[in-house]
Amino acid sequence: MSGNAKEQILDFVRARYPQAEIDETQDIFALGFVNSLFAMELVMYIEKTFEVTIPNDELKIDNFRSANTMAELVDRLSPARV
Amino acid sequence: MATLAETAPGTLQVTDRKSARAFVDTHIVPYADAYDRQGRVPEELLERMTAAGLWAPFLPRETGGGGMDLVTLGEVHEEVGRGCSSVRSLLTVHTMVSWAVQRWGSPAQRERWVPALGRGDVLAAFCLSEPGAGSDASGIASHVVEKNGGWVLNGVKKWITNGQRADLFLVFARTATSIGAFLVPRDSPGVEVTPIEDVLGTRASMIAEISFRDVALGPDALLGPSGFTAGMVLTGTLDLGRYSVATGSVGIIQAALEACAAYASRRTVGGTLLKDLPLIQAKLSDMVTDARAARLLVAEAGRLKDAGEASTIMATWVAKYFASTAAARHASEAVQIHGANGCGHDYPVARLYRDAKVMEIIEGSNEIQRITIASQAEREII
Ligand SMILES: Cc1cc2nc3c(=O)[nH]c(=O)nc-3n(C[C@H](O)[C@H](O)[C@H](O)COP(=O)(O)OP(=O)(O)OC[C@H]3O[C@@H](n4cnc5c(N)ncnc54)[C@H](O)[C@@H]3O)c2cc1C
Numbered sequence: 001m002s003g004n005a006k007e008q009i010l011d012f013v014r015a016r017y018p019q020a021e022i023d024e025t026q027d028i029f030a031l032g033f034v035n036s037l038f039a040m041e042l043v044m045y046i047e048k049t050f051e052v053t054i055p056n057d058e059l060k061i062d063n064f065r066s067a068n069t070m071a072e073l074v075d076r077l078s079p080a081r082v
Numbered sequence: 083m084a085t086l087a088e089t090a091p092g093t094l095q096v097t098d099r100k101s102a103r104a105f106v107d108t109h110i111v112p113y114a115d116a117y118d119r120q121g122r123v124p125e126e127l128l129e130r131m132t133a134a135g136l137w138a139p140f141l142p143r144e145t146g147g148g149g150m151d152l153v154t155l156g157e158v159h160e161e162v163g164r165g166c167s168s169v170r171s172l173l174t175v176h177t178m179v180s181w182a183v184q185r186w187g188s189p190a191q192r193e194r195w196v197p198a199l200g201r202g203d204v205l206a207a208f209c210l211s212e213p214g215a216g217s218d219a220s221g222i223a224s225h226v227v228e229k230n231g232g233w234v235l236n237g238v239k240k241w242i243t244n245g246q247r248a249d250l251f252l253v254f255a256r257t258a259t260s261i262g263a264f265l266v267p268r269d270s271p272g273v274e275v276t277p278i279e280d281v282l283g284t285r286a287s288m289i290a291e292i293s294f295r296d297v298a299l300g301p302d303a304l305l306g307p308s309g310f311t312a313g314m315v316l317t318g319t320l321d322l323g324r325y326s327v328a329t330g331s332v333g334i335i336q337a338a339l340e341a342c343a344a345y346a347s348r349r350t351v352g353g354t355l356l357k358d359l360p361l362i363q364a365k366l367s368d369m370v371t372d373a374r375a376a377r378l379l380v381a382e383a384g385r386l387k388d389a390g391e392a393s394t395i396m397a398t399w400v401a402k403y404f405a406s407t408a409a410a411r412h413a414s415e416a417v418q419i420h421g422a423n424g425c426g427h428d429y430p431v432a433r434l435y436r437d438a439k440v441m442e443i444i445e446g447s448n449e450i451q452r453i454t455i456a457s458q459a460e461r462e463i464i
Contacts, residue, residue, distance in 0.1 A: 048392070
């Protein structure tokens with residue numbers, strides 16, 4: 001699940017910033033890309049794509065730093081899979 | 083408090099474009115010029131809007147709302163904007179705050195505010211702009227300090243639509259680390275409302291300057307996440323406001339078109355009806371075309387919102403940019419088609435002209451829209 005989520009999130013970020021070279025561990029805030037518009041788009045993208053609702057207490061900068069941390073967030077919020 | 087049935091018996095429920103059109107034609111269009119001259123919307127209309135379920139019909143059914151999708155909400159706001167941009171402005175800011183509380187509120191905040199906002203028992207205003215900061219939200223000076231587990235708010239907000247009448251203010255203020263959104267009831271000690279009269283357009287939207295002096299707020303006043311994601315409360319709320327203003331701008335184009343089509347079919351110059359003059363036909367054709375194009379852009383933004391697609395944010399910028407600039411252009415041409423009559427009180431086009439100018443300034447001015455849309459350019463590959 002998270003491997004797939006990671007790739008999808010990376011694709012989304014790369015599509016928004018085609019000029020940048022971004023990998024799954026890179027801190028997108030440190031790269032200076034994230035404004036509040038993009039943050040909102042990221043939240044909407046994650047909620048829609050992975051069918052999760054991100055509660056207010058998970059809306060922390062550390063959860064959105066990289067494709068890795070976002071995929072972990074998706075894993076945490078997704079209903080357990082059998 | 084009187085029930086809805088008592089305040090406005092027999093008022094039609096607004097559930098879609100058709101019922102909105104009927105409501106607007108009956109209760110708003112005949113009086114919009116009077117509201118404009120009086121500089122306010124009468125309480126009676128606000129009550130009728132409550133009875134019609136107009137304030138926040140998109141709120142979920144489980145909160146007492148109508149569960150209206152955002153495409154339909156856009157159509158309803160377009161119809162209201164066709165009738166009167168001041169009334170649509172009241173709806174816009176109320177919509178923004180209602181959505182923000184529903185989207186970002188804690189269970190307790192939702193329980194306290196959402197049903198009342200949905201019914202229109204509590205009317206809300208959105209307080210971001212200040213005497214020294216508009217386009218640049220990061221330049222706001224209003225601030226809170228934490229005290230006794232709550233907050234103390236100080237600052238001045240300016241140009242606040244419905245500030246004269248609203249019961250609840252959503253106030254953006256600096257915190258120690260970022261910007262937060264705070265729910266401030268109007269009757270909080272230290273809140274002072276000063277009407278701003280005689281503005282250029284949306285003259286009946288009851289604009290005010292609001293000062294907050296040592297306003298003590300409880301811990302439950304902070305709406306949504308703090309820290310970096312606080313900007314999302316602002317972005318998300320402005321996005322919906324921008325959508326509403328885009329729909330209202332379509333309404334202005336439609337109103338200009340309807341007024342001009344009627345006038346050009348009656349007025350003759352040198353024995354020829356205006357509508358038969360090629361230069362007038364060019365103006366009418368551009369109004370028809372832009373009304374349709376703007377409506378489609380708005381509908382697309384609404385569809386993306388209903389689908390939860392992130393691309394709705396940029397689609398809304400584009401729709402608002404197109405619709406507001408087209409509204410300003412066509413409202414100006416509408417005055418032109420009416421000649422001197424366009425400058426007087428007997429026709430609505432002078433009001434449309436003044437109101438349309440405002441659409442190019444609020445919810446992201448033209449310049450800010452172009453800067454934002456330009457950032458999309460390198461991704462605009464299909
Ligand atoms: C009728 C009306 C109702 C309103 N209602 C509300 C309300 O309910 N709540 C609220 O919070 N605010 C409200 N406002 C305020 C509105 O949001 C602001 O007017 C708007 O954001 C623009 O800010 P400003 O007026 O301070 O202009 P400024 O930010 O001072 O900008 C002045 C001019 O410079 C341009 N400009 C700014 N930055 C740039 C740039 N980087 N590059 C090029 N040009 C730039 C702007 O586009 C504008 O043309 C209302 C305003 C009006 C007129």
